[in-house]
Amino acid sequence: MKKGPLNGVKVIECCNFVAGPYCTKLFADLGAEVIKVENPKGDDARSRGPFLGDKPDPELSGLFLYLNTNKLGVTLDLNSLKGRDIFKKLIVDADILVEDKMPGQMEKLGLDYKVLCEQNPSLIMASITPFGQYGPYCNYKSYYLNTYHVSGAGYILPAASPNSDREPIKGGGYVGETDVGICASVSIMGAFYWRNIGGTGQYIDISKQEAEMALERVNIARYYELGKSPTRYEINRVRDTLVRCRDGGYIIVVLHPEKQWNGLVEALGNPEWINDERFKTQEAREANFDDLRTYLRQETLKYDTMNLFHKVQANGTACAPICSAEQVFKSPQTKARGFFVEIEHPVAGKLMYPGLPYKFSKTSPSHNRGANLLGQHNEEVYGNRLGYSKEELVKLREAGII
Amino acid sequence: MNKNALEGVKIADFSWVWAGPLATLLLSFLGAEVIKIESRKRVDQIRYSSITTGDSYNDYDASPIFNNANLNKKSVSLDLKKSKGVELAKRIVAESDVVLENMRPGVMDRLGLSYNDLVKVKPDIIMLSSSGFGATGPYSKYAGYAPIFASFGGLAYLTGYEDGEPNTMSGVIDMRVGTITAFVLLTALIHKQKTGEGQYIDLSSSECMSAQVGSELMEYTMNRRSPHRCGNQDSIMAPHNCYRCKGEDKWISIAVATEEEWKALCKAMGNPEWTKERAFSDGYSRWNNRAKLDKLISEWTMKYTHYDIMTMLQDVGVAATPSLSAEEILSDPHVNARGLVTEVEHPVMGKKKVISPPWKLSETPANIWKASPVLGENNKEIFGSLLGMSEKEIEKLVDEGVIY
Numbered sequence A: 001m002k003k004g005p006l007n008g009v010k011v012i013e014c015c016n017f018v019a020g021p022y023c024t025k026l027f028a029d030l031g032a033e034v035i036k037v038e039n040p041k042g043d044d045a046r047s048r049g050p051f052l053g054d055k056p057d058p059e060l061s062g063l064f065l066y067l068n069t070n071k072l073g074v075t076l077d078l079n080s081l082k083g084r085d086i087f088k089k090l091i092v093d094a095d096i097l098v099e100d101k102m103p104g105q106m107e108k109l110g111l112d113y114k115v116l117c118e119q120n121p122s123l124i125m126a127s128i129t130p131f132g133q134y135g136p137y138c139n140y141k142s143y144y145l146n147t148y149h150v151s152g153a154g155y156i157l158p159a160a161s162p163n164s165d166r167e168p169i170k171g172g173g174y175v176g177e178t179d180v181g182i183c184a185s186v187s188i189m190g191a192f193y194w195r196n197i198g199g200t201g202q203y204i205d206i207s208k209q210e211a212e213m214a215l216e217r218v219n220i221a222r223y224y225e226l227g228k229s230p231t232r233y234e235i236n237r238v239r240d241t242l243v244r245c246r247d248g249g250y251i252i253v254v255l256h257p258e259k260q261w262n263g264l265v266e267a268l269g270n271p272e273w274i275n276d277e278r279f280k281t282q283e284a285r286e287a288n289f290d291d292l293r294t295y296l297r298q299e300t301l302k303y304d305t306m307n308l309f310h311k312v313q314a315n316g317t318a319c320a321p322i323c324s325a326e327q328v329f330k331s332p333q334t335k336a337r338g339f340f341v342e343i344e345h346p347v348a349g350k351l352m353y354p355g356l357p358y359k360f361s362k363t364s365p366s367h368n369r370g371a372n373l374l375g376q377h378n379e380e381v382y383g384n385r386l387g388y389s390k391e392e393l394v395k396l397r398e399a400g401i402i
Numbered sequence B: 001m002n003k004n005a006l007e008g009v010k011i012a013d014f015s016w017v018w019a020g021p022l023a024t025l026l027l028s029f030l031g032a033e034v035i036k037i038e039s040r041k042r043v044d045q046i047r048y049s050s051i052t053t054g055d056s057y058n059d060y061d062a063s064p065i066f067n068n069a070n071l072n073k074k075s076v077s078l079d080l081k082k083s084k085g086v087e088l089a090k091r092i093v094a095e096s097d098v099v100l101e102n103m104r105p106g107v108m109d110r111l112g113l114s115y116n117d118l119v120k121v122k123p124d125i126i127m128l129s130s131s132g133f134g135a136t137g138p139y140s141k142y143a144g145y146a147p148i149f150a151s152f153g154g155l156a157y158l159t160g161y162e163d164g165e166p167n168t169m170s171g172v173i174d175m176r177v178g179t180i181t182a183f184v185l186l187t188a189l190i191h192k193q194k195t196g197e198g199q200y201i202d203l204s205s206s207e208c209m210s211a212q213v214g215s216e217l218m219e220y221t222m223n224r225r226s227p228h229r230c231g232n233q234d235s236i237m238a239p240h241n242c243y244r245c246k247g248e249d250k251w252i253s254i255a256v257a258t259e260e261e262w263k264a265l266c267k268a269m270g271n272p273e274w275t276k277e278r279a280f281s282d283g284y285s286r287w288n289n290r291a292k293l294d295k296l297i298s299e300w301t302m303k304y305t306h307y308d309i310m311t312m313l314q315d316v317g318v319a320a321t322p323s324l325s326a327e328e329i330l331s332d333p334h335v336n337a338r339g340l341v342t343e344v345e346h347p348v349m350g351k352k353k354v355i356s357p358p359w360k361l362s363e364t365p366a367n368i369w370k371a372s373p374v375l376g377e378n379n380k381e382i383f384g385s386l387l388g389m390s391e392k393e394i395e396k397l398v399d400e401g402v403i404y
Helices: A019-028 A062-067 A081-091 A113-119 A144-150 A175-196 A208-215 A217-226 A258-267 A282-287 A289-300 A305-314 A325-330 A332-336 A378-385 A390-398 B019-029 B064-069 B083-094 B115-121 B146-153 B172-195 B205-212 B214-223 B259-268 B283-288 B290-301 B306-315 B326-331 B333-338 B379-386 B391-399
Strands: A010-014 A033-038 A071-075 A096-099 A124-129 A202-207 A240-244 A250-254 A319-321 A340-345 A349-354 A358-360 B010-013 B033-038 B074-077 B098-101 B126-131 B199-204 B240-244 B251-255 B319-322 B341-346 B350-355
Touching: A010 A019, A010 A081, A019 A033, A019 A062, A019 A071, A019 A096, A019 A124, A019 A175, A033 A081, A062 A349, A062 B214, A071 A378, A081 A113, A096 A175, A124 A175, A144 A175, A144 A208, A144 B240, A144 B251, A144 B319, A175 A202, A175 A208, A175 B172, A175 B205, A202 A208, A208 A217, A208 B172, A208 B333, A217 B064, A217 B326, A217 B350, A240 A289, A250 A258, A250 A289, A250 A305, A250 B146, A258 A282, A258 A305, A282 A289, A305 A319, A319 B146, A325 A332, A325 B214, A332 B205, A349 B205, A349 B214, A358 B172, A378 A390, B010 B019, B010 B083, B019 B033, B019 B064, B019 B098, B019 B126, B019 B172, B033 B083, B064 B350, B074 B379, B083 B115, B083 B379, B098 B172, B115 B126, B126 B172, B146 B172, B146 B205, B172 B199, B172 B205, B199 B205, B205 B214, B240 B290, B251 B290, B251 B306, B259 B283, B259 B306, B283 B290, B306 B319, B326 B333, B379 B391
Parallel strands: A010 A033, A010 A096, A033 A071, A096 A124, A124 A202, B010 B033, B010 B098, B033 B074, B098 B126, B126 B199
Antiparallel strands: A240 A250, A250 A319, A340 A349, A358 B199, B240 B251, B251 B319, B341 B350
16 A cells, blocks of 8 residues: 555644645645544534535535545544643644634633643644734634635636626635645645754744735736736736637637647638738737637637647647536546546445545555544544543543543 | 755756746745756746736846746756756756656657656656646647636636636636645655655646535536536525625625624614515525625625725624725735735846745744846856856856857
8 A cells, every 4th residue: 555745744633614624635635644623513514515415414515525535533622621631632742733713712722832832842833814813804704705805816807807897706616715725735844844854843824815815926916017906807818718619618728929829720720810910910919809809709619619629739739628527527638647536435435536636656645535424533543542441432422522 | 953944955947937936936935945947048938928917028037927936046047959958957956856847748858857867867856747637648748828727627617607607717727736736846855854765746737726626526426416606606605795895896705604694794784674574584595585685785885995894894793805906905904914025136127026925934934035036147156066067167058058
């Protein structure tokens, strides 16, 4: 059995919903041992769809199943003194703690970095919050919609809108939240690397807003370069455009730089209209973009989506069909690369999950475990590792602590 | 102890545009030494134009967009079409821990810089190839840019109005791939710390986007349904949208998850009669009647500025934030209190504002210590000090157009 590059790294996750859990999923899927600490009611993701067979069971949520693969799960009520004692014991031999309580909450519980450091001086602790640990908005409430918009990522969507009559929107699914998880993972791995070369533990303050703004850096930079904010109706005109095909599918074609344009018109059989003065140069195409788009859209209606995709790519020019979940799953490319992997779960059974988007030549893990059931590993973690007896575990359960 | 998390890590960076350079930018923030291997023969396109903004620059060293992507880095200029250029690149690799490239699939092989070539000069090298569709499979040779990854990976289909077209987003997709790349490289470095073993990593940018919307893809693998785009809507929360405010193109995002938050919102709006209608009496009803609900809330929000509404609603525990433009972000008091912008001195452009690292680390603060390099800025240092070549040798290679 092949192990991942993070084999041996011990992580405690005390997070809810998407951002924090996705961060530690990245670690768990590469071999780290992640113990997910849920309050006895369970992670909110458990009450979100899609549900397998449309059964709203907390163990059948696709959102939870996806975000928590390869983790061990324990339940713990941190509002109880005993619960906090147990938490401190868990921290003793952890390398990394990732938590997402609002600023000040961990301190109130007596579980802030200072206290936990006494338990484990080499601990790396990362806190993920909407606005970070300090600053005027640090206690503001923000759900995933709010976070996406307050970082400037929504204001420019949908790109190529005809005007500003309709509202700006968020990115699809929970993409803004997975962005945060990935951003946090980079700093945590950096801190871990440093500890291994003789450094100490440390504390990391992650602001979701900052994580998302870091991704929108070009649009932000554009303001101070040009004195104008990018908007959803005046940006990115000739870079790429969406066209429709005969069978109703969409294709995105890229029109910049020149090489892209040349390959595209070659693939379309050099239709006569491309010789029009309005479309001769990049500048002219920019100036006459609306006309250009009309011509292009008429032209592409002569082809079926996949046919046009292959034709344009055969000319060395970037383009792609807009794929639905079904099309992603059924794509020959995805299949050939084995991107979807089968994972077995005690309640959900065998299902196909999106796997790793990167292949390591030597350390791609060969085995996956399904997401943890609520409190599934209480006995293993509290009993076998922390040394609580069976009787004590029963009492702790009766008291609602685990 | 030094305060650079990645002290001693050296990266030979063959990547260009954004997806690759952002990865090494993030690693440089953490203290890695990044040597950008480029050439006047094949100039990084964001040195002379910006795909995202459509701007073009007259000088290879005057692009603010390139500057933002390549802070802290060193630059050597080598003509990789010449065998001597390739030899020198290999000597840099022999001194490095990591090689990153995002050229079209097959280009590194043709240049004689494939993993198999490089592992001969540095047996424990970590090499990552970042491509649109991955290094294997029937589409492996296909070309990709940011919008392609979003489209093929399933994210574009899910982004847009319910009744509108799909959306591929902008350069942000490259930044997503770059951030994931930085994470993956760090895990390989950690593996090498432990075992001494390097390796090759094949990263598919489209798959990176698929992984970010994994639970949406699972709706298909679980229930054989493909979820559709839905604007700002949530599967159960309502209100959950952006509402027009006073001013030109100003919007507030409001999201309500609990009964308590709903009551607080009603109170802030002055408890208008309509809030007592049956149609809005519980979460399920509000979601079912969300179009009507959104219209009614907009009538209230239009009377105020987005910042006023944020304050009013946050004061009573309702999640509300403006949909900020770039200009508003740069003048926002919270953003400024945390220091989003750093100023650097660029040798050609002078003082330039750039975006700060997105993490606050207590012991090894992420750092920006210099502007992006001008093309070939570090030729003398790298070929002289690192590779131990004499000034004469270097001059000769410049004359031959190898260092170019």
